[in-house]
Amino acid sequence: MPGKMATAVAEAVVARGLTLVPVGLTGATVEDESIDVSGVAVRLVRPDEREATLSAIAADDPATMVVDYTHPSAVNANVAAYAAANLSFVVGTTGGDEAAMRATVADGAASTAYALIAPNMGKQIVALQAALEAAAATFPGAFAGYTLSVTESHQSHKADTSGTAKANVAAFSALGAPLPVDAIVKVRVPADQVGEMGVPEAALSGHAFHTYRLVSGDGSVRFELQHNVCGRSVYAEGTVDACVFLAQRRAGGDAVRVYNMIDVLRAGEMS
Template sequence: VKPWHMLFVGSAMSAGLVVMSAGGAPKMSVMINGLPGAMGREIASACLRRGVELVPFGLTGPDCGGELSVDDGSGGSPVTVKMYESDGADEVAARLAADYPNAVCIDFTLPRAVNPNSEWYAKHGLPFVMGTTGGDREALMATVEKANTYCVIAPNMAKQIVALQAAIEGMGADFPGSFDGYTLEVQESHQSSKEDTSGTAKAISANLAQLTGAAFTNEQIEKVRIEDEQLAGGGMSHRGVSPVAKEALSGHAFHTYSLLSGDGQVEFQFRHNVQGRSVYAEGAVDAAVFLAARVAAEEKKRQFTMIDVLRSGAM
Protein backbone atom coordinates (compact mmCIF):
# COMPACT_ATOMS: atom_id res chain seq x y z
CA VAL A 1 0.00 0.00 0.00
CA LYS A 2 1.44 3.35 -0.97
CA PRO A 3 1.78 6.02 1.71
CA TRP A 4 -0.86 8.67 1.35
CA HIS A 5 -1.09 12.30 2.22
CA MET A 6 -2.92 15.38 1.10
CA LEU A 7 -0.71 17.75 -0.84
CA PHE A 8 -0.84 21.53 -0.57
CA VAL A 9 -3.32 22.57 -3.19
CA GLY A 10 -4.86 25.88 -4.18
CA SER A 11 -8.50 26.72 -4.68
CA ALA A 12 -10.95 29.48 -3.90
CA MET A 13 -13.82 28.81 -1.52
CA SER A 14 -15.03 29.61 1.94
CA ALA A 15 -16.96 27.58 4.45
CA GLY A 16 -20.56 28.48 5.05
CA LEU A 17 -22.29 28.38 8.39
CA VAL A 18 -23.75 25.09 9.46
CA VAL A 19 -27.52 24.94 9.19
CA MET A 20 -29.31 23.74 12.30
CA SER A 21 -31.76 20.89 11.93
CA ALA A 22 -35.19 20.85 13.52
CA GLY A 23 -33.82 18.82 16.41
CA GLY A 24 -31.22 21.44 17.24
CA ALA A 25 -28.19 19.45 16.08
CA PRO A 26 -26.05 21.03 13.37
CA LYS A 27 -26.74 19.87 9.83
CA MET A 28 -23.31 18.96 8.59
CA SER A 29 -21.22 16.75 6.38
CA VAL A 30 -17.70 15.39 6.66
CA MET A 31 -15.01 15.38 3.99
CA ILE A 32 -12.20 12.96 4.77
CA ASN A 33 -8.72 13.87 3.56
CA GLY A 34 -6.48 10.85 3.87
CA LEU A 35 -8.33 8.06 2.11
CA PRO A 36 -7.46 5.36 1.20
CA GLY A 37 -5.51 5.21 4.46
CA ALA A 38 -6.65 2.93 7.27
CA MET A 39 -7.77 5.77 9.55
CA GLY A 40 -9.67 7.41 6.73
CA ARG A 41 -11.54 4.18 6.08
CA GLU A 42 -12.36 3.79 9.76
CA ILE A 43 -13.67 7.36 9.97
CA ALA A 44 -15.81 6.85 6.89
CA SER A 45 -17.37 3.80 8.53
CA ALA A 46 -17.98 5.73 11.76
CA CYS A 47 -19.73 8.53 9.85
CA LEU A 48 -22.01 6.08 8.08
CA ARG A 49 -22.83 4.19 11.30
CA ARG A 50 -23.85 7.41 13.00
CA GLY A 51 -25.82 8.92 10.15
CA VAL A 52 -23.34 11.74 9.52
CA GLU A 53 -23.37 12.69 5.86
CA LEU A 54 -20.16 11.65 4.13
CA VAL A 55 -18.95 13.90 1.33
CA PRO A 56 -18.46 11.50 -1.59
CA PHE A 57 -15.07 12.93 -2.50
CA GLY A 58 -11.88 14.09 -0.85
CA LEU A 59 -8.23 14.91 -1.42
CA THR A 60 -5.46 12.36 -1.43
CA GLY A 61 -1.77 12.07 -2.25
CA PRO A 62 0.09 11.22 -5.45
CA ASP A 63 -0.74 7.93 -7.14
CA CYS A 64 -3.69 7.38 -4.78
CA GLY A 65 -6.45 8.91 -6.89
CA GLY A 66 -9.47 6.93 -8.00
CA GLU A 67 -12.64 5.64 -6.41
CA LEU A 68 -13.06 3.77 -3.14
CA SER A 69 -16.11 1.98 -1.76
CA VAL A 70 -16.66 2.43 1.98
CA ASP A 71 -19.38 1.11 4.26
CA ASP A 72 -20.42 1.17 7.90
CA GLY A 73 -18.89 -2.20 8.70
CA SER A 74 -22.29 -3.49 9.80
CA GLY A 75 -23.88 -4.50 6.54
CA GLY A 76 -25.09 -1.07 5.47
CA SER A 77 -25.14 0.21 1.92
CA PRO A 78 -21.71 1.21 0.58
CA VAL A 79 -20.80 4.72 -0.52
CA THR A 80 -18.36 5.45 -3.31
CA VAL A 81 -15.82 8.18 -2.55
CA LYS A 82 -13.83 9.79 -5.34
CA MET A 83 -10.27 10.62 -4.29
CA TYR A 84 -8.74 13.60 -6.04
CA GLU A 85 -5.02 14.22 -6.32
CA SER A 86 -3.69 17.79 -6.24
CA ASP A 87 -4.50 18.49 -9.89
CA GLY A 88 -8.19 18.02 -9.06
CA ALA A 89 -8.23 20.44 -6.14
CA ASP A 90 -10.13 23.13 -8.04
CA GLU A 91 -12.89 20.65 -8.84
CA VAL A 92 -13.04 19.60 -5.18
CA ALA A 93 -13.36 23.24 -4.13
CA ALA A 94 -16.12 23.90 -6.64
CA ARG A 95 -18.09 20.82 -5.63
CA LEU A 96 -17.75 21.63 -1.93
CA ALA A 97 -18.89 25.22 -2.40
CA ALA A 98 -21.86 24.17 -4.50
CA ASP A 99 -23.07 21.09 -2.66
CA TYR A 100 -21.47 20.90 0.80
CA PRO A 101 -21.00 24.43 2.20
CA ASN A 102 -21.37 23.05 5.74
CA ALA A 103 -18.59 20.50 5.43
CA VAL A 104 -16.05 19.87 8.17
CA CYS A 105 -12.77 18.35 6.99
CA ILE A 106 -11.13 15.54 8.94
CA ASP A 107 -7.41 15.18 8.30
CA PHE A 108 -5.57 11.90 8.89
CA THR A 109 -2.63 12.10 6.52
CA LEU A 110 1.13 12.17 7.15
CA PRO A 111 3.38 14.35 9.34
CA ARG A 112 4.93 16.11 6.36
CA ALA A 113 1.46 17.19 5.20
CA VAL A 114 0.36 18.77 8.50
CA ASN A 115 1.60 22.29 7.82
CA PRO A 116 0.72 22.64 4.12
CA ASN A 117 -2.70 21.14 4.81
CA SER A 118 -3.41 23.52 7.69
CA GLU A 119 -2.37 26.45 5.50
CA TRP A 120 -4.82 25.26 2.84
CA TYR A 121 -7.69 24.94 5.31
CA ALA A 122 -6.91 28.35 6.79
CA LYS A 123 -6.60 30.04 3.42
CA HIS A 124 -10.05 28.86 2.38
CA GLY A 125 -11.80 29.20 5.72
CA LEU A 126 -12.48 25.49 6.08
CA PRO A 127 -13.28 24.12 9.56
CA PHE A 128 -11.12 21.08 10.18
CA VAL A 129 -10.22 18.36 12.65
CA MET A 130 -6.49 17.62 12.63
CA GLY A 131 -5.87 14.08 13.77
CA THR A 132 -2.50 13.85 12.04
CA THR A 133 0.44 14.13 14.41
CA GLY A 134 3.90 15.48 13.71
CA GLY A 135 4.86 18.45 11.60
CA ASP A 136 5.74 21.82 13.10
CA ARG A 137 3.10 22.23 15.78
CA GLU A 138 4.05 25.80 16.65
CA ALA A 139 3.71 26.78 13.00
CA LEU A 140 0.41 24.90 12.83
CA MET A 141 -1.03 26.92 15.71
CA ALA A 142 0.36 30.16 14.30
CA THR A 143 -1.39 29.45 11.00
CA VAL A 144 -4.83 28.84 12.46
CA GLU A 145 -4.58 31.69 14.96
CA LYS A 146 -3.59 34.19 12.29
CA ALA A 147 -6.46 33.13 10.03
CA ASN A 148 -8.83 32.59 12.98
CA THR A 149 -9.82 29.21 11.58
CA TYR A 150 -12.33 26.94 13.31
CA CYS A 151 -10.47 23.75 14.17
CA VAL A 152 -9.96 20.93 16.63
CA ILE A 153 -6.30 20.00 16.96
CA ALA A 154 -5.21 17.21 19.28
CA PRO A 155 -2.62 14.43 19.40
CA ASN A 156 -5.27 11.85 20.31
CA MET A 157 -8.94 11.43 19.46
CA ALA A 158 -9.86 8.66 21.94
CA LYS A 159 -11.98 10.13 24.74
CA GLN A 160 -10.67 7.80 27.44
CA ILE A 161 -7.06 8.69 26.61
CA VAL A 162 -8.03 12.37 26.41
CA ALA A 163 -9.49 12.08 29.92
CA LEU A 164 -6.30 10.42 31.18
CA GLN A 165 -4.21 13.10 29.52
CA ALA A 166 -6.28 15.84 31.17
CA ALA A 167 -5.94 14.18 34.58
CA ILE A 168 -2.15 13.88 34.26
CA GLU A 169 -1.95 17.47 33.05
CA GLY A 170 -3.81 18.49 36.20
CA MET A 171 -1.43 16.47 38.36
CA GLY A 172 1.55 18.18 36.80
CA ALA A 173 0.06 21.62 37.35
CA ASP A 174 -1.15 20.96 40.91
CA PHE A 175 1.73 18.87 42.26
CA PRO A 176 4.92 19.91 40.45
CA GLY A 177 8.01 18.21 41.84
CA SER A 178 6.01 15.65 43.82
CA PHE A 179 8.09 12.91 42.16
CA ASP A 180 11.40 14.67 42.73
CA GLY A 181 14.29 12.23 42.28
CA TYR A 182 12.27 9.88 40.09
CA THR A 183 13.30 9.01 36.54
CA LEU A 184 10.76 9.08 33.73
CA GLU A 185 10.91 6.42 31.02
CA VAL A 186 8.49 6.26 28.10
CA GLN A 187 7.98 3.61 25.44
CA GLU A 188 5.38 3.70 22.68
CA SER A 189 4.59 1.03 20.10
CA HIS A 190 2.62 1.66 16.92
CA GLN A 191 2.24 -0.05 13.56
CA SER A 192 5.43 0.17 11.53
CA SER A 193 3.83 2.60 9.05
CA LYS A 194 3.63 5.33 11.70
CA GLU A 195 6.64 7.50 10.98
CA ASP A 196 6.65 9.99 13.85
CA THR A 197 6.83 9.70 17.61
CA SER A 198 3.34 9.61 19.12
CA GLY A 199 1.93 13.06 19.83
CA THR A 200 0.09 11.60 22.82
CA ALA A 201 3.35 10.27 24.24
CA LYS A 202 4.94 13.68 23.80
CA ALA A 203 2.06 15.47 25.55
CA ILE A 204 1.75 13.06 28.49
CA SER A 205 5.53 12.90 28.93
CA ALA A 206 5.71 16.68 29.21
CA ASN A 207 3.11 16.63 31.99
CA LEU A 208 4.80 13.76 33.85
CA ALA A 209 8.12 15.59 33.62
CA GLN A 210 6.53 18.38 35.66
CA LEU A 211 6.07 15.86 38.47
CA THR A 212 9.76 14.91 38.48
CA GLY A 213 11.04 18.42 37.94
CA ALA A 214 13.69 17.01 35.60
CA ALA A 215 14.12 17.85 31.93
CA PHE A 216 12.68 15.30 29.51
CA THR A 217 12.89 15.62 25.74
CA ASN A 218 10.88 13.97 22.99
CA GLU A 219 14.08 12.27 21.83
CA GLN A 220 14.05 10.25 25.07
CA ILE A 221 10.79 8.54 24.09
CA GLU A 222 11.54 5.05 22.82
CA LYS A 223 9.71 4.21 19.60
CA VAL A 224 9.04 0.49 19.09
CA ARG A 225 8.38 -0.32 15.44
CA ILE A 226 10.07 -3.72 14.98
CA GLU A 227 7.43 -6.46 14.99
CA ASP A 228 9.49 -9.02 16.93
CA GLU A 229 10.01 -6.48 19.70
CA GLN A 230 6.31 -5.59 19.68
CA LEU A 231 5.28 -9.23 20.00
CA ALA A 232 7.73 -9.83 22.87
CA GLY A 233 6.85 -6.69 24.82
CA GLY A 234 8.78 -5.64 27.88
CA GLY A 235 9.46 -9.12 29.20
CA MET A 236 9.15 -10.47 32.74
CA SER A 237 10.18 -7.18 34.36
CA HIS A 238 7.11 -5.52 32.85
CA ARG A 239 9.25 -2.63 31.68
CA GLY A 240 8.49 -1.29 28.25
CA VAL A 241 5.33 -1.81 26.24
CA SER A 242 2.91 -4.67 26.81
CA PRO A 243 3.12 -7.53 24.29
CA VAL A 244 1.12 -6.79 21.16
CA ALA A 245 -1.17 -9.45 19.73
CA LYS A 246 -0.11 -10.58 16.26
CA GLU A 247 -3.44 -9.59 14.74
CA ALA A 248 -2.99 -6.03 16.06
CA LEU A 249 0.47 -5.40 14.62
CA SER A 250 -1.00 -3.47 11.69
CA GLY A 251 -3.01 -1.14 13.91
CA HIS A 252 -2.29 -0.50 17.59
CA ALA A 253 -1.09 2.07 20.12
CA PHE A 254 0.59 0.65 23.23
CA HIS A 255 2.17 3.18 25.59
CA THR A 256 3.98 2.72 28.91
CA TYR A 257 5.04 5.61 31.15
CA SER A 258 7.25 4.65 34.11
CA LEU A 259 8.35 6.76 37.08
CA LEU A 260 11.18 5.01 38.97
CA SER A 261 12.56 6.20 42.30
CA GLY A 262 16.24 6.99 42.64
CA ASP A 263 16.91 3.88 44.74
CA GLY A 264 14.94 1.66 42.38
CA GLN A 265 12.57 0.51 45.12
CA VAL A 266 9.40 2.28 43.97
CA GLU A 267 7.88 2.43 40.51
CA PHE A 268 4.67 3.98 39.19
CA GLN A 269 3.36 3.09 35.74
CA PHE A 270 0.65 4.40 33.47
CA ARG A 271 -0.31 2.25 30.48
CA HIS A 272 -2.84 2.60 27.72
CA ASN A 273 -3.08 -0.14 25.11
CA VAL A 274 -5.36 0.22 22.11
CA GLN A 275 -5.87 -2.39 19.40
CA GLY A 276 -7.45 -1.22 16.17
CA ARG A 277 -8.55 2.27 15.17
CA SER A 278 -12.28 2.52 15.86
CA VAL A 279 -11.91 4.44 19.13
CA TYR A 280 -9.97 7.17 17.32
CA ALA A 281 -12.42 7.27 14.42
CA GLU A 282 -15.40 7.71 16.73
CA GLY A 283 -13.60 10.51 18.54
CA ALA A 284 -12.75 12.25 15.26
CA VAL A 285 -16.42 12.23 14.27
CA ASP A 286 -17.33 13.54 17.74
CA ALA A 287 -14.88 16.38 17.16
CA ALA A 288 -16.37 17.18 13.76
CA VAL A 289 -19.91 17.31 15.18
CA PHE A 290 -18.67 19.51 18.05
CA LEU A 291 -16.92 21.84 15.62
CA ALA A 292 -19.96 22.12 13.35
CA ALA A 293 -21.98 23.28 16.35
CA ARG A 294 -19.35 25.91 17.20
CA VAL A 295 -19.44 27.21 13.63
CA ALA A 296 -23.24 27.27 13.67
CA ALA A 297 -23.21 29.29 16.89
CA GLU A 298 -20.60 31.68 15.43
CA GLU A 299 -18.58 31.31 18.62
CA LYS A 300 -15.73 33.75 19.12
CA LYS A 301 -13.37 31.01 20.25
CA ARG A 302 -12.31 29.03 17.20
CA GLN A 303 -9.35 26.84 18.14
CA PHE A 304 -10.17 23.81 20.28
CA THR A 305 -8.62 20.62 21.62
CA MET A 306 -10.19 17.26 22.34
CA ILE A 307 -10.32 18.25 26.00
CA ASP A 308 -12.77 20.99 24.95
CA VAL A 309 -14.81 18.37 23.11
CA LEU A 310 -14.79 16.09 26.16
CA ARG A 311 -15.77 18.88 28.56
CA SER A 312 -18.65 19.88 26.31
CA GLY A 313 -20.20 16.44 26.77
CA ALA A 314 -20.04 15.90 23.02
CA MET A 315 -18.22 12.55 23.21
Protein backbone atom coordinates in the same frame (compact mmCIF):
# COMPACT_ATOMS: atom_id res chain seq x y z
CA MET B 1 -7.72 9.55 0.66
CA PRO B 2 -7.17 6.61 0.24
CA GLY B 3 -4.92 7.08 3.31
CA LYS B 4 -5.66 4.68 6.16
CA MET B 5 -6.52 7.31 8.75
CA ALA B 6 -8.87 9.33 6.54
CA THR B 7 -10.54 6.10 5.44
CA ALA B 8 -10.99 5.02 9.07
CA VAL B 9 -12.66 8.36 9.82
CA ALA B 10 -15.01 7.97 6.84
CA GLU B 11 -15.95 4.50 8.10
CA ALA B 12 -16.62 5.92 11.59
CA VAL B 13 -18.83 8.64 10.08
CA VAL B 14 -20.94 5.98 8.37
CA ALA B 15 -21.01 3.80 11.51
CA ARG B 16 -22.32 6.75 13.56
CA GLY B 17 -25.19 7.25 11.13
CA LEU B 18 -23.89 10.64 10.02
CA THR B 19 -23.89 11.68 6.36
CA LEU B 20 -20.67 10.99 4.48
CA VAL B 21 -20.20 13.28 1.46
CA PRO B 22 -18.73 10.71 -0.95
CA VAL B 23 -15.81 12.85 -2.08
CA GLY B 24 -12.17 12.61 -1.01
CA LEU B 25 -9.16 14.72 -1.93
CA THR B 26 -6.19 12.77 -3.22
CA GLY B 27 -2.75 13.32 -4.78
CA ALA B 28 -2.04 14.04 -8.45
CA THR B 29 -0.50 10.62 -9.05
CA VAL B 30 -3.24 8.44 -7.57
CA GLU B 31 -4.84 6.37 -10.34
CA ASP B 32 -8.04 5.12 -8.75
CA GLU B 33 -11.20 7.07 -9.52
CA SER B 34 -12.94 6.05 -6.32
CA ILE B 35 -12.55 3.88 -3.23
CA ASP B 36 -15.08 1.87 -1.30
CA VAL B 37 -15.89 3.04 2.23
CA SER B 38 -18.39 0.82 4.04
CA GLY B 39 -20.12 0.14 0.75
CA VAL B 40 -20.12 3.80 -0.37
CA ALA B 41 -18.14 4.69 -3.51
CA VAL B 42 -16.09 7.75 -2.58
CA ARG B 43 -14.95 9.77 -5.60
CA LEU B 44 -11.28 10.79 -5.49
CA VAL B 45 -10.49 14.38 -6.47
CA ARG B 46 -7.06 15.58 -7.72
CA PRO B 47 -5.56 18.93 -6.74
CA ASP B 48 -6.56 20.58 -10.02
CA GLU B 49 -10.25 19.92 -9.26
CA ARG B 50 -9.95 20.75 -5.55
CA GLU B 51 -11.30 24.33 -5.48
CA ALA B 52 -14.24 23.65 -7.79
CA THR B 53 -15.21 20.52 -5.84
CA LEU B 54 -15.07 22.28 -2.49
CA SER B 55 -17.16 25.18 -3.82
CA ALA B 56 -19.79 22.75 -5.09
CA ILE B 57 -19.91 20.98 -1.71
CA ALA B 58 -20.25 24.31 0.11
CA ALA B 59 -23.03 25.39 -2.25
CA ASP B 60 -24.86 22.14 -1.56
CA ASP B 61 -24.50 22.31 2.23
CA PRO B 62 -22.35 25.06 3.77
CA ALA B 63 -22.31 23.21 7.12
CA THR B 64 -20.29 20.31 5.65
CA MET B 65 -17.12 19.50 7.62
CA VAL B 66 -13.86 18.56 5.91
CA VAL B 67 -11.43 16.17 7.62
CA ASP B 68 -7.73 16.39 6.74
CA TYR B 69 -5.24 13.57 7.42
CA THR B 70 -2.99 14.31 4.47
CA HIS B 71 0.80 14.69 4.21
CA PRO B 72 2.41 17.68 6.00
CA SER B 73 3.54 19.02 2.61
CA ALA B 74 -0.06 19.17 1.37
CA VAL B 75 -2.02 20.29 4.41
CA ASN B 76 -1.55 24.06 4.16
CA ALA B 77 -2.69 24.34 0.56
CA ASN B 78 -5.68 22.18 1.43
CA VAL B 79 -6.59 24.30 4.44
CA ALA B 80 -6.38 27.49 2.37
CA ALA B 81 -8.82 25.93 -0.09
CA TYR B 82 -11.27 24.85 2.67
CA ALA B 83 -11.21 28.35 4.12
CA ALA B 84 -11.66 29.98 0.72
CA ALA B 85 -14.79 27.84 0.25
CA ASN B 86 -15.95 28.79 3.77
CA LEU B 87 -15.97 25.11 4.71
CA SER B 88 -15.14 24.26 8.31
CA PHE B 89 -12.41 21.69 8.78
CA VAL B 90 -10.81 19.27 11.25
CA VAL B 91 -7.05 18.74 10.84
CA GLY B 92 -5.40 15.62 12.25
CA THR B 93 -2.36 15.90 10.02
CA THR B 94 0.74 16.48 12.16
CA GLY B 95 3.30 18.89 10.81
CA GLY B 96 2.55 21.69 8.38
CA ASP B 97 2.32 25.35 9.38
CA GLU B 98 -0.31 25.47 12.11
CA ALA B 99 -0.02 29.23 12.54
CA ALA B 100 -0.93 29.66 8.88
CA MET B 101 -3.91 27.29 9.29
CA ARG B 102 -5.12 29.30 12.24
CA ALA B 103 -4.68 32.57 10.39
CA THR B 104 -7.07 31.45 7.63
CA VAL B 105 -9.92 31.38 10.14
CA ALA B 106 -8.71 33.97 12.62
CA ASP B 107 -10.70 37.04 13.55
CA GLY B 108 -10.78 39.34 10.56
CA ALA B 109 -9.94 36.63 8.03
CA ALA B 110 -12.13 36.60 4.93
CA SER B 111 -13.39 33.06 5.61
CA THR B 112 -16.36 32.23 7.79
CA ALA B 113 -15.03 28.70 8.42
CA TYR B 114 -14.42 27.12 11.82
CA ALA B 115 -11.38 24.92 12.46
CA LEU B 116 -10.27 22.23 14.88
CA ILE B 117 -6.56 21.35 14.76
CA ALA B 118 -5.08 18.64 17.00
CA PRO B 119 -2.00 16.39 16.80
CA ASN B 120 -3.81 13.58 18.66
CA MET B 121 -7.50 12.86 18.12
CA GLY B 122 -7.75 10.10 20.74
CA LYS B 123 -10.00 11.83 23.27
CA GLN B 124 -9.05 9.61 26.20
CA ILE B 125 -5.32 9.79 25.44
CA VAL B 126 -5.58 13.56 25.23
CA ALA B 127 -7.53 13.61 28.51
CA LEU B 128 -4.85 11.55 30.23
CA GLN B 129 -2.08 13.79 28.93
CA ALA B 130 -3.92 16.93 30.01
CA ALA B 131 -4.71 15.43 33.42
CA LEU B 132 -1.03 14.61 33.99
CA GLU B 133 -0.02 18.13 32.99
CA ALA B 134 -2.63 19.59 35.34
CA ALA B 135 -1.47 17.34 38.19
CA ALA B 136 2.14 18.41 37.60
CA ALA B 137 1.12 22.07 37.72
CA THR B 138 -0.97 21.57 40.87
CA PHE B 139 1.26 19.16 42.81
CA PRO B 140 4.86 19.83 41.73
CA GLY B 141 7.32 17.43 43.31
CA ALA B 142 4.64 15.14 44.78
CA PHE B 143 6.58 12.11 43.48
CA ALA B 144 10.03 13.32 44.52
CA GLY B 145 12.20 10.33 45.39
CA TYR B 146 10.32 8.04 43.00
CA THR B 147 12.03 6.31 40.07
CA LEU B 148 10.24 6.41 36.72
CA SER B 149 10.61 3.84 33.94
CA VAL B 150 8.75 3.95 30.64
CA THR B 151 8.33 1.37 27.88
CA GLU B 152 6.47 1.99 24.64
CA SER B 153 5.71 -0.30 21.71
CA HIS B 154 4.73 0.79 18.22
CA GLN B 155 4.75 -0.85 14.81
CA SER B 156 8.29 -1.85 13.77
CA HIS B 157 8.74 0.92 11.19
CA LYS B 158 8.26 3.75 13.71
CA ALA B 159 11.78 5.07 14.26
CA ASP B 160 11.29 7.88 16.75
CA THR B 161 10.16 7.75 20.39
CA SER B 162 6.45 8.11 21.09
CA GLY B 163 5.47 11.78 21.29
CA THR B 164 2.80 10.93 23.86
CA ALA B 165 5.39 9.18 26.03
CA LYS B 166 7.68 12.20 25.81
CA ALA B 167 4.87 14.57 26.78
CA ASN B 168 3.86 12.42 29.73
CA VAL B 169 7.48 12.03 30.86
CA ALA B 170 7.71 15.83 30.96
CA ALA B 171 4.71 15.87 33.30
CA PHE B 172 6.19 13.13 35.51
CA SER B 173 9.40 15.15 35.63
CA ALA B 174 7.50 18.15 37.02
CA LEU B 175 5.90 15.75 39.51
CA GLY B 176 9.38 14.99 40.80
CA ALA B 177 10.29 11.83 38.87
CA PRO B 178 12.37 12.87 35.84
CA LEU B 179 13.57 10.54 33.08
CA PRO B 180 15.82 11.37 30.11
CA VAL B 181 13.96 10.88 26.81
CA ASP B 182 16.63 8.43 25.63
CA ALA B 183 15.86 6.24 28.67
CA ILE B 184 12.34 5.59 27.34
CA VAL B 185 12.48 1.97 26.17
CA LYS B 186 11.28 1.56 22.57
CA VAL B 187 10.00 -1.92 21.72
CA ARG B 188 10.00 -2.43 17.94
CA VAL B 189 10.61 -6.19 17.57
CA PRO B 190 7.32 -8.03 17.01
CA ALA B 191 8.25 -11.04 19.19
CA ASP B 192 8.99 -8.69 22.11
CA GLN B 193 5.82 -6.72 21.46
CA VAL B 194 3.74 -9.87 21.82
CA GLY B 195 5.77 -11.45 24.61
CA GLU B 196 6.66 -8.48 26.79
CA MET B 197 3.93 -5.94 26.06
CA GLY B 198 0.96 -8.19 25.32
CA VAL B 199 0.30 -6.69 21.90
CA PRO B 200 -2.22 -8.84 19.98
CA GLU B 201 -0.74 -10.39 16.82
CA ALA B 202 -3.42 -8.66 14.76
CA ALA B 203 -2.23 -5.24 15.97
CA LEU B 204 1.48 -5.66 15.22
CA SER B 205 1.15 -3.45 12.13
CA GLY B 206 -0.60 -0.64 14.00
CA HIS B 207 -0.60 -0.08 17.75
CA ALA B 208 0.54 2.31 20.49
CA PHE B 209 1.21 0.63 23.83
CA HIS B 210 2.68 2.61 26.73
CA THR B 211 3.63 1.50 30.25
CA TYR B 212 4.82 3.92 32.94
CA ARG B 213 6.09 2.68 36.32
CA LEU B 214 6.82 4.82 39.36
CA VAL B 215 8.53 3.18 42.35
CA SER B 216 9.19 4.87 45.69
CA GLY B 217 12.72 5.15 47.02
CA ASP B 218 12.23 2.25 49.44
CA GLY B 219 10.33 0.15 46.89
CA SER B 220 7.22 -0.11 49.06
CA VAL B 221 4.96 1.92 46.75
CA ARG B 222 4.42 1.26 43.06
CA PHE B 223 2.26 3.03 40.53
CA GLU B 224 1.73 1.63 37.05
CA LEU B 225 -0.12 3.27 34.20
CA GLN B 226 -0.79 1.73 30.81
CA HIS B 227 -2.56 3.13 27.77
CA ASN B 228 -2.74 0.59 24.99
CA VAL B 229 -4.29 1.31 21.62
CA CYS B 230 -4.81 -1.19 18.81
CA GLY B 231 -5.50 0.16 15.34
CA ARG B 232 -7.00 3.53 14.48
CA SER B 233 -10.54 3.35 15.84
CA VAL B 234 -9.95 5.64 18.85
CA TYR B 235 -8.52 8.35 16.62
CA ALA B 236 -11.32 7.97 14.07
CA GLU B 237 -13.99 8.17 16.79
CA GLY B 238 -12.32 11.23 18.29
CA THR B 239 -12.21 12.86 14.86
CA VAL B 240 -15.94 12.32 14.41
CA ASP B 241 -16.49 13.77 17.91
CA ALA B 242 -14.42 16.76 16.80
CA CYS B 243 -16.58 17.19 13.69
CA VAL B 244 -19.79 17.07 15.73
CA PHE B 245 -18.34 19.54 18.23
CA LEU B 246 -17.21 21.93 15.50
CA ALA B 247 -20.56 21.74 13.71
CA GLN B 248 -22.26 22.75 16.97
CA ARG B 249 -19.89 25.68 17.45
CA ARG B 250 -20.57 26.83 13.90
CA ALA B 251 -24.32 26.38 14.21
CA GLY B 252 -24.23 28.38 17.44
CA GLY B 253 -22.25 31.15 15.78
CA ASP B 254 -19.59 31.03 18.50
CA ALA B 255 -17.11 33.90 18.52
CA VAL B 256 -14.14 31.53 18.88
CA ARG B 257 -13.45 29.83 15.56
CA VAL B 258 -10.31 27.72 16.18
CA TYR B 259 -10.38 24.78 18.61
CA ASN B 260 -8.41 21.73 19.73
CA MET B 261 -9.26 18.36 21.33
CA ILE B 262 -9.13 19.75 24.87
CA ASP B 263 -12.09 21.93 23.89
CA VAL B 264 -13.99 18.83 22.72
CA LEU B 265 -13.23 17.10 26.02
CA ARG B 266 -14.33 20.06 28.11
CA ALA B 267 -17.58 20.18 26.16
CA GLY B 268 -18.48 16.83 27.71
CA GLU B 269 -20.15 18.80 30.47
CA MET B 270 -22.77 19.87 27.95
CA SER B 271 -24.05 16.33 27.50
